Amino acid sequence: MAAENPSPSEALPPFDPDLDHFARLGLRPGYAVDRDAVEAAYLERSKVVHPDRFATAGSGTRRAALEHSSALNEAYRVVRDRVLRAEYLVKLGGTDLDSSDPEGGAPKPEQAFLIDMIERRDAIDEGGVDLDDLRDSVEDELEAALASAVAGLDAGDHASAAAALVRRRYLDRFLAEIDDAIG
Amino acid sequence: MAYSDKVIDHYENPRNVGSLDKSDEAVGTGIVGAPACGDVMKLQIKVEDDVITEAKFKTYGCGSAIASSSLVTEWVKGMKIDEAEQIKNSQIAEELSLPPVKIHCSVLAEDAIKAAIADYRDKKKG
Numbered sequence: 001m002a003a004e005n006p007s008p009s010e011a012l013p014p015f016d017p018d019l020d021h022f023a024r025l026g027l028r029p030g031y032a033v034d035r036d037a038v039e040a041a042y043l044e045r046s047k048v049v050h051p052d053r054f055a056t057a058g059s060g061t062r063r064a065a066l067e068h069s070s071a072l073n074e075a076y077r078v079v080r081d082r083v084l085r086a087e088y089l090v091k092l093g094g095t096d097l098d099s100s101d102p103e104g105g106a107p108k109p110e111q112a113f114l115i116d117m118i119e120r121r122d123a124i125d126e127g128g129v130d131l132d133d134l135r136d137s138v139e140d141e142l143e144a145a146l147a148s149a150v151a152g153l154d155a156g157d158h159a160s161a162a163a164a165l166v167r168r169r170y171l172d173r174f175l176a177e178i179d180d181a182i183g
Numbered sequence: 184m185a186y187s188d189k190v191i192d193h194y195e196n197p198r199n200v201g202s203l204d205k206s207d208e209a210v211g212t213g214i215v216g217a218p219a220c221g222d223v224m225k226l227q228i229k230v231e232d233d234v235i236t237e238a239k240f241k242t243y244g245c246g247s248a249i250a251s252s253s254l255v256t257e258w259v260k261g262m263k264i265d266e267a268e269q270i271k272n273s274q275i276a277e278e279l280s281l282p283p284v285k286i287h288c289s290v291l292a293e294d295a296i297k298a299a300i301a302d303y304r305d306k307k308k309g
Contacts, residue, residue, distance in 0.1 A: 098219050100287045106218030114214045117223045121243055122202070166218040173221030177243065 012049060012057075015067045020092060021075035031089060031153045033079060042076040086149050087165055093158035097165055106166050107159070117170055124181060131182050138175045142168055186246055187280035193250035198257050201239040203227040211303025213295040217287055222248045226295035228259060228267070230303050235259045235267055240295070247285040251275050251292035264300050 022029040025041040049068035054061050078084045087097050099105035123129050145168035152161030186194070202225070205212045209229050216223045222244030229237035238256035242249045254275060259267040275281075275289035 100217060100219050100290065108218060109216060111214065114216045114223055117216065118214055118225045118241065118243075121223075122241070169218060170216060170221045170223065173243075 012054065012061055012064055012068070015064045015071070017067070017071070019071070021078050021088060024071055024075040025079060027079070029089065029092060031086060031150050033085070035080060038076070038080050042072065045072055083146060083165075083168070086146065086153060086161065089153050090149075090158055090162045090165060093161075095158060095162040097162065097169065106169075107162050109163065109166050109170065113167060113170070117174060120174070121177070124178075131178055135175065135178050135182065138171055138178060142171050142175065145171060186250075189254075189279050190246055190250040190281070193253040193279070194246040197240075197249055197253040199239050199253065199260075200241060202241065203229055203237065203239050208306055209303075211299040211301070211306065213298025213300075213302060215291055215294045215298055217244070217248070217291050219287070220244070222288070222291065224248060224252050224291050224295045226252055226255065226292070226299050228264075228296075228299045228303060230264060233263050233265070235262050235264060244291075245285075245288065247279070247281055247288035248291055250279055251281075251288045252295060254278060255292045255296050259296060264303070267296055268300050270296055 020029060025038060025045065027033065027038065027041060046069065049065055049072065051062065051065040051069055054065040057065075078088050090097060094104060095107070096104055097106045120134075124131070124134070145164045149161045149164035149168065152158065152164060203210045203212075205227065207229070209231060211228050211230065213226045214223070215226075222242070224240065224242040224244065226240045227238065228235045238259050240252040240256050242252045255270065258270065270293060272286070272289040272293040275292055276286050279289070281289055
């Protein structure tokens with residue numbers, strides 16, 4: 001039974017910077033997550049490490065509480081988002097989509113895909129494209145790319161998941177441009 | 184982020200925007216992309232007697248990517264393809280004073296000119 005005023009230093013577990021986002025939340029790494037469980041884990045853990053609880057503790061403990069909280073916030077932001085979660089799982093598998101490094105960075109898409117990305121934009125510039133229809137279609141393609149990435153992750157095929165997520169990034173960028181053009 | 188004056192100049196007044204006929208035997212087309220951010224770049228050259236007589240680009244990306252490709256099209260006009268192939272991203276980055284986070288834009292432009300030259304050579308081989 002905890003005392004009424006637990007010693008803050010005892011209550012705060014040591015901060016481990018190397019924990020992955022899933023472990024940080026006490027979850028098993030994987031694409032399928034129960035959103036309610038993620039939220040519950042986040043709230044419960046946030047309470048334990050909240051800096052307000054350690055306002056009168058020593059500076060080391062206060063800093064550890066801040067590190068815990070910000071790492072927990074980041075874990076929650078990533079794990080609850082369906083795209084960020086997929087990208088993060090690919091990163092745990094060794095591919096960092098934010099890097100252009102040929103080793104371990106985002107894989108290059110097929111040349112045909114890039115040509116398509118240029119030609120579809122050329123078509124917009126030349127006029128006569130129904131932007132709303134195009135927008136719907138690109139949104140469908142974004143969903144399909146994510147579904148393909150998730151299928152890859154579920155099958156343990158990180159390379160195909162990474163390739164699908166790269167296509168998704170190009171499409172996401174294209175969608176933003178279409179939105180700009182629609183105004 | 185603060186862009187250098189040269190980046191802003193190329194971004195606001197890009198040189199050589201447009202397309203060449205990619206089915207033309209004398210035209211080489213390079214299309215490259217930056218997976219991390221989704222930028223795509225098309226760079227085309229027209230070659231006569233191993234000299235680049237025309238260069239056009241279309242870049243869908245940030246200001247640094249547009250400036251890098253614009254600069255490369257300016258540089259390569261009048262160059263022999265062997266010379267153009269030697270252009271290094273570091274020269275582009277230096278000319279435009281690109282910050283470290285934008286170096287990949289200059290890499291993209293180097294990849295694009297190399298891809299365009301490779302495409303032209305492939306065509307010539309038939």
